[in-house]
Amino acid sequence: MNTPSVGERKTQRVRIRDDFWNGYTELVRNTVIPYQWEALNDLIEGAEPSYAIRNFRIAAGLQEGEFGGMVFQDSDLAKWLEAVGYSLGSHPDPELERIADEAIDLIGQAQQDDGYINTYFTIKEPDKRWTNLVDAHELYCAGHLIEAAVAYYHGTGKRKLLDIVCRFADYMDSIFGPEPGKLKGYCGHQEIELALVKLYETTGENRYLKLSQYFIDERGRQPSYFVEEWERRGRTSHWSQGTTPSPNLAYHQAHLPVREQSVAVGHAVRAVYMYTAMADLARLTGDAELRAACERLWSNIARKQLYITGGIGSTHHGEAFSFDYDLPNDTVYAETCASIGLIFFARRMLQLEAKSEYADVMERALYNNVLGSMSKDGKHFFYVNPLEVWPEASEKNPGRRHVKPVRQKWFGCSCCPPNVARLLSSLDEYIYGASPADSRIYVHLYIGSEAEFELAGGAKVGLTQQSKLPWDGRVCFKVSLAAGGGQAATSSAAGANGGQATAAFTLALRVPGWFQSGQPALRVNGLPVDYRLENGYALVERTWTDGDEAEWELPLETKLIAARPEIRADAGKVAIQRGPLVYCLEEADNFAPLASAAVNVGAAPSERYDEELLGGCVVIELDGTTVDLEAWPDSAGDGYGTPYAPYRPLAKPTRLTAVPYYLWGNREPGEMSVWIRTAQI
Amino acid sequence: MNTPSVGERKTQRVRIRDDFWNGYTELVRNTVIPYQWEALNDLIEGAEPSYAIRNFRIAAGLQEGEFGGMVFQDSDLAKWLEAVGYSLGSHPDPELERIADEAIDLIGQAQQDDGYINTYFTIKEPDKRWTNLVDAHELYCAGHLIEAAVAYYHGTGKRKLLDIVCRFADYMDSIFGPEPGKLKGYCGHQEIELALVKLYETTGENRYLKLSQYFIDERGRQPSYFVEEWERRGRTSHWSQGTTPSPNLAYHQAHLPVREQSVAVGHAVRAVYMYTAMADLARLTGDAELRAACERLWSNIARKQLYITGGIGSTHHGEAFSFDYDLPNDTVYAETCASIGLIFFARRMLQLEAKSEYADVMERALYNNVLGSMSKDGKHFFYVNPLEVWPEASEKNPGRRHVKPVRQKWFGCSCCPPNVARLLSSLDEYIYGASPADSRIYVHLYIGSEAEFELAGGAKVGLTQQSKLPWDGRVCFKVSLAAGGGQAATSSAAGANGGQATAAFTLALRVPGWFQSGQPALRVNGLPVDYRLENGYALVERTWTDGDEAEWELPLETKLIAARPEIRADAGKVAIQRGPLVYCLEEADNFAPLASAAVNVGAAPSERYDEELLGGCVVIELDGTTVDLEAWPDSAGDGYGTPYAPYRPLAKPTRLTAVPYYLWGNREPGEMSVWIRTAQI
Known part of the structure; x- marks a missing residue:
């Protein structure tokens, strides 16, 4: 269902076919997405109103009223649209698409003449745009709209939201940058950076990549933009009355230029969203210094600040990292969104270099912290994912009050539930990695699926994965190669074997970190096969024939x-x-x-x-x-x-x-x- | 040196002679008291000013200026004077007495015509007296002035401060009470209740006892005075701008009538100060219901909310109790003042009934939490007394930032250091308990000392205790009985034995909770002596002869x-x-x-x-x-x-x-x- 992208050549198409995971993706499609739409429209009884749709209607001039909710309320609608985009890509649903199209029309109506979109500032403080980057989430909301537009475009082929956000991005590009007269700022909550990379990859427009790079490059320079901006505002904050202390730069990862950062600090979600964009930029620009920073920051998190459940962020004060090896189980934060951001970061690191430790952490966060955040009914969520709970302490010791013993109802304003929805509905993007140049197909996650890869020279490989994880560790792959025609093996590495199509490529199977018993056994068409290990992946290099079956034995102990x-x-x-x-x-x-x-x-x-x-x-x-x-x-x-x-x-x-x-x-x-x-x- | 009290007949006089403890009492006399005087006068370089003396000078019209410090700043001067009073009682010091007398003169000058004393309200909000009992500590400061006056009177025989506070107490008695037109209120920080009992015991004036009882009786009744008062103020608080939520009644132990309370809740210092007064009142009035509440609350603390160090208060949020068995070692509060208040409470419970478990807890808190709060130099203090410290966590995990790995310099505004000073300089009051009616002398603490007791009928008994605790557990007592004259055995239970004075009384020696090896051995004049146990005390009932020596063996294991x-x-x-x-x-x-x-x-x-x-x-x-x-x-x-x-x-x-x-x-x-x-x- 995916439509070819404008810029990036999609090298894989994946459809999940997995008893365990389809339960979750169906829950997202059938329950979470409809439920959130009701939330966005203030239709859930007993829940705080979201105001999200209402705000857009007011900003569009369709309704009178005051802005409602948090300053970043727009992002809830954006995250919903993003999840819908993914969902429509794998499961067409005309009624859902109609509703989403109307929401997109509404966003278009709320867009200002110059391309700006933000209902808070449009309704409430129209003359205060870009005066409080540190607190006000303007670029953050823009980033989520861009992510939504990219997902919706890929899922439906419809350009309307993509065009809307391109106009917005063009406008932002006219505001921010190194040129004289432009603002030298960046957002207090990173998100725009990774979104602009997606927009670049979808549209091929280099300006968006440059703007993302500018935000990353500028961050943490001295004198601090956040401090100067705070001085200009009269030392105020969005979050409290009167004058306030100078912004906490480390909270925003703006305490040092990003290339000089080695230790994950501050608000955990902001941190991993930023590292995600850094890894994207390192890959797309070949910036070795940026890549080295990503590797240091990854290593710090994975080796010293990671809960065994894949949670990150040890303290609820600022929803933040605290310091190396400080991983209390009872006063923990381990926010759902932070683990989702860690999964984003891991995926980008895998794109930089396929090393199993990235996929190990991704899998750890996915199966434990993230999956555990959602109830079986899809309507209750943990924001905090503790490793130790004493319900009476959660109730009576204020230092543990943030740790809930039961999942909370999804209220109007919330970050984690829509983040879970967009991750689970795009899970197909996390399973494989294709490296067409050296004809490698990486399997990062063992999730049953049907996939199609395009190798260098255009050779197409179909791969069916059957997995019973997490309950059983035997994983089977079946290779499909069409002789001539659609999936023809046209590269020099492809050919025919007695009338059957063949293709030479490497199937790179991750050896999970949890597998501890030597090397896993591999059989192809029933016969044991040797392989070599590289960066934690079993490289099965051979000329595959249509119909070949590989069995990968990962006993679960x-x-x-x-x-x-x-x-x-x-x-x-x-x-x-x-x-x-x-x-x-x-x-x-x-x-x-x-x-x-x-x-x-x-x-x-x-x-x-x-x-x-x-x-x-x-x-x-x-x-x-x-x-x-x-x-x-x-x-x-x-x-x-x-x-x-x-x-x-x-x-x-x-x-x-x-x-x-x-x-x-x-x-x-x-x-x-x-x-x-x-x-x- | 103690002067006979007006109301209460002092039944014991004690002087500490102990290598271990005299080091501390001398530290208080030679270092803590002089250092605090400098603090009160804003003379400590690098420390925040206290403003305490300055506030009194402004209130007295001797100086221009604004009120400085916290709303309860007056109490710092009061606690200092109280410590000075105790110190002068055991160690006359004309220069210190001169300084204290001047401070008392200043307090007299700051007293208003109607008897009121409070520099905050006198300087800053003269028309707002008694409008914010829950926050403003007026009665709390009054209570500390009363405690100071009583201690100073007993220590020096000088009545001036006593007269000042009697006028103030008479004025308060005209403001508060059940009679029509009086306020039905009580203080947000309990202290006045126990102070009024001391004033009653010193002056014999029943009105003060009744006022204390009124405050105790009224507390926690519905509708809540604190809530009504907050409504009258326009829902404001002293502690923040704008309107505020309704007061947290449990924090102030005003959630239930005190006789119905069974579980220690809320701010720990407030709680134990109140329980202290409750036990005093139960003893003086024979109120069985109040006594039962004291016993329940004691039991709850000692059995379920007590750290092994004698600390209480598990959370820094509100410096409060959390709930039964919630005693985290790392995020602990265990404030020094709370343990001191627990010692006050324990002493009153011992006066109600001599049971060793009260003295056990008193000793536990004294030797561990309280003693550990002060540095060897007497100038650095812990407010929070943790049982587990990881210095990096104290620095970098905000949930543990209140836990300091090093004692803090004593700054201008502080509650714990002067509380330590007044406890250690009055430690002589905690060692013994005399029960003249049944001729018993209780030894609660094994601290070397010279003591004199007056039994029923006027018989006087001298007792010298030699102790090497906490390092060695052999404790020796020597009995002194003068034949005729000053220490003459004049009661029916006293007599002469071959020319030597004798007296029949019971020496009741506490069997410490930490002694775990059967019954401790007792020898009198070198010969083993049997005794019977009652409530954890060894009762040595005999006719003692002048010069008798008792050895009490408490091996430390x-x-x-x-x-x-x-x-x-x-x-x-x-x-x-x-x-x-x-x-x-x-x-x-x-x-x-x-x-x-x-x-x-x-x-x-x-x-x-x-x-x-x-x-x-x-x-x-x-x-x-x-x-x-x-x-x-x-x-x-x-x-x-x-x-x-x-x-x-x-x-x-x-x-x-x-x-x-x-x-x-x-x-x-x-x-x-x-x-x-x-x-x-």
């Missing part, structure tokens, strides 16, 4: 995982992982307090598929211990009078039951813990 | 202590305690990360007195394990790419060194931990 000792919060504890899934203990299957649980590291865990539990999942049971509460000296009778008494062993054997982390919190609220003490070290 | 399993933060961990002292691991003696340390619960700890270390202390060494950091798979080379890898044992033996908690943080900033993982459970 339950592993107890430890954290580096520098991570204080996990000292003396293990997590449970099986394939890409991190597990957790829930009170519902075990007991409270869960802190009394300890796992016997010497015993073999048992696994069973329970089709009744939580919609069906592999449950893991382990030998462990709990504390015999009855054996604790009675504080009323023994004279201690406090909850402290001389140590004596109180452990008694128990069986612990772990469920996949992504399914937690779908029963009665209770304690949950990913990290479990070891009964022996 | 190092114990590993566990917490109830409901305390999630301490699961799988032990603390180290020796006698009253809780120990901790510091990075300086061990390694980082300290979370890698685990203690071998099976091995015997060794103890040694190190006279070089931290001014001399008993150091405890234990066998344990740490993690072999070298053995961790190199993340650069092994393909994990994250700080997570399959578990394998990495523990290696090590020797752990623990120092007394109260001495932590006196070296280079580093990690500290009270709770240590167990190497086996």
Whole structure:
């Protein structure tokens, strides 16, 4: 259904055919997208109004009224349209397309004569455009509109929104840049940078790439634009009354020129959106310094600031990174949007260089933090994704109040749910990587799908992937090569074998980080095949024949995982992982307090598929211990009078039951813990 | 040096003679009190001005200017005068007395014609008296002035400040009360209630007791005075601009009538100051319902909301209690003032009924949380007393920023340092309890001292206590009874034994909660003596002869202590305690990360007195394990790419060194931990 792009030559087309993931993409299509449309139109009873559509109607002159919601409210409509674009690309739906077209018409009507679009400033402060880049999200909202336009264009072939955002981008290009008279600014919430790259790749218009590069290059230079702008405003902020302190530059990743940054700091979503654009630019411009910065920042996050669930951002103060190895499980933030941004970043790093560690982190974030953020009904979401929950503490200790023990209803103003929707409805883009120049097809994620690749010289390769992950690790591929005609192997590397079409290319299969038992076995047409490893990928280089089948064996073993000792919060504890899934203990299957649980590291865990539990999942049971509460000296009778008494062993054997982390919190609220003490070290 | 009180008959006079504690009382006398006087006069370079004296001068019309500092700034001068009063009582110092007298003259000059004293309202909002009881601390400041007056009167015999505060109290009595036309209010920060009891006990004036009782009785009734007052003010607060939400009644312990309260909630200092007054009133009025509330609240704190160090208040949000068993070690508050207030409360509970658990908690808070708050130089203090410190987290994780790894300089506006000063300079009041009616002398704390008691009928008993706690547990008592004359045994229970004076009384020695080896041995004049136990006290009932010596053996053994399993933060961990002292691991003696340390619960700890270390202390060494950091798979080379890898044992033996908690943080900033993982459970 994808329409050929204007600029970028699409080298792959992918359609997900996967029991596990189609459930989610259908949920997004059938529930999340319609539900969000109602939210955008203030039709959800008991929910705060979104005002998003209403704001556009007022800005378009179709309705009287005041602006409502947050200053970045426009981005909710944009993210919805982006998700719709992806969805229509894989599943045409005339009624949904009609609704979306009307929304696009409305955006067009709200566009100002000079191309500007932003309902907050149009309605409320028309003379204050671009005076508060640090707080006001103007370029951020523009970026989301651009992403929506690109997705909608690819999904439907319709140019209207693309033309709208090109006019807007042309206008922004006239405002920002190094030339005299232009503003030397950049946005307080990065997003425009990655969006302009998409616009460049879709339209081929180099100006958009340059503008993205300008925003990246300018950021963090001294004197700080944010500080100067704040001085010009009279030292005010959008977020509070009166004069305010100077902007926190690190929060906005504007404390240093981006090429000098090595440690992920500040607001986590802003950070990973920026790194995503940096990686894009490094790839498209060959900027080695920018690439090196991306590699340093990646390495810092992945090695020192990443939760085992793929969450990032250790503190709710500023929804931010804190510092290396500071990964508290209970006061954690690990925002859903931040993990989604990390997935964006990982994908761009894979485009720069196919290294399995990028895909490992992408998979980790996807199967755990991101998937766990959404309820089974698609209408409830976690913004914060904790690794340890004590519901009473969430209620009564203010330092843990941001950690919710149950997913929240999707309210009008919200960032995470529409981000989940756009990620899941574009998941096809994350599975493969094609490297036409050296005839390589990379498989980053094992998600059942039908894909078509165009290799150098135009040779077309069809690939069907069958996967039962995350429950079973056997993955099968079938190659389709048409002799002559549509999928003809026309390159020098392609030919025919006894009448059957053939093509020489390399199938590069990721060896997942969670596979720990030597090299996975590969069979082609039933026979074992050797391969060489490069950057964590098994390179299967051969002349493939139409109908060839490859079987890739990735046995899923339950592993107890430890954290580096520098991570204080996990000292003396293990997590449970099986394939890409991190597990957790829930009170519902075990007991409270869960802190009394300890796992016997010497015993073999048992696994069973329970089709009744939580919609069906592999449950893991382990030998462990709990504390015999009855054996604790009675504080009323023994004279201690406090909850402290001389140590004596109180452990008694128990069986612990772990469920996949992504399914937690779908029963009665209770304690949950990913990290479990070891009964022996 | 104490002058007989007007109302209360003093039944004991105590002078501390103790190597350990005299160091502290001298520090307070020689350093803390003079240093604070400079602070009150804005003479400390580099410190924020206090404005306290300056405010009184302006209010007295001696100087022009604006009010400076916090709305409760007057209380700093009051707390200083209170400490001076205690100090002069045990150590006359004419120069200090002259300075204090001048300060008292100044207070007199700042007193308004109607008796009112409060420099904030006098200078800044003279027409707003009593309009914001919930925020403005007027009655709180009054309470501290009263406590100062009582202490100064007992310490010097001078009535001037006492007369000043009596006039003020008479005025307050005309403003507040159940009678028509009076305000039905009470203070947002409890303090006046316990102060009025002291004023009653000193003056014998029943009106003051009744006013205290009124404040206690009225609190928490519906409709809420705080809410009504807030409505009358136009829904404003002292602490922020514009209209504000309705006051948080639980924060002020005004959510329920006090007799219905069972769980300690809200701001911890406010809470324990109130409970102190409640226990006073229950004792003086025989109010059984009030006493039952005190017992419930005590029990809730001691059994469910108490840190092992005697700290209370689990969260810095509102410096408050959170909920039962929520005792995080890293995000802890455990304010110094709250533990001091807990000591006040414990002392009142002991006056209600001598039960060793009250004294146990008093001792725990004193030797650990309170003593640890002050540096060796008497000029640096912790307000927050954590049980686990990671200095980098204190700096970089905003949720732990309130936890300081080094004691802070005593700045102008501060509550904890003067509170420490007044507690330590009145420590003599906490050691003994006399129960003249049944001729009992209770020893609550083992602190070397010379004491004199007056039993029923006027018999006087001298008691000299020699103690080497906290380092050695052998405590000796010597009884002095004068035949005839000053210390004559004049009661029916007293007599003469072969020319030597005798007296029949019961020496009631507390069996500390930390003593775990059966019953302590007691010898009188070298011979073993039996005793019976009552409420945790050894009752030595006999006719004592002048010169009798009692030896009380309390061997100090190092114990590993566990917490109830409901305390999630301490699961799988032990603390180290020796006698009253809780120990901790510091990075300086061990390694980082300290979370890698685990203690071998099976091995015997060794103890040694190190006279070089931290001014001399008993150091405890234990066998344990740490993690072999070298053995961790190199993340650069092994393909994990994250700080997570399959578990394998990495523990290696090590020797752990623990120092007394109260001495932590006196070296280079580093990690500290009270709770240590167990190497086996």
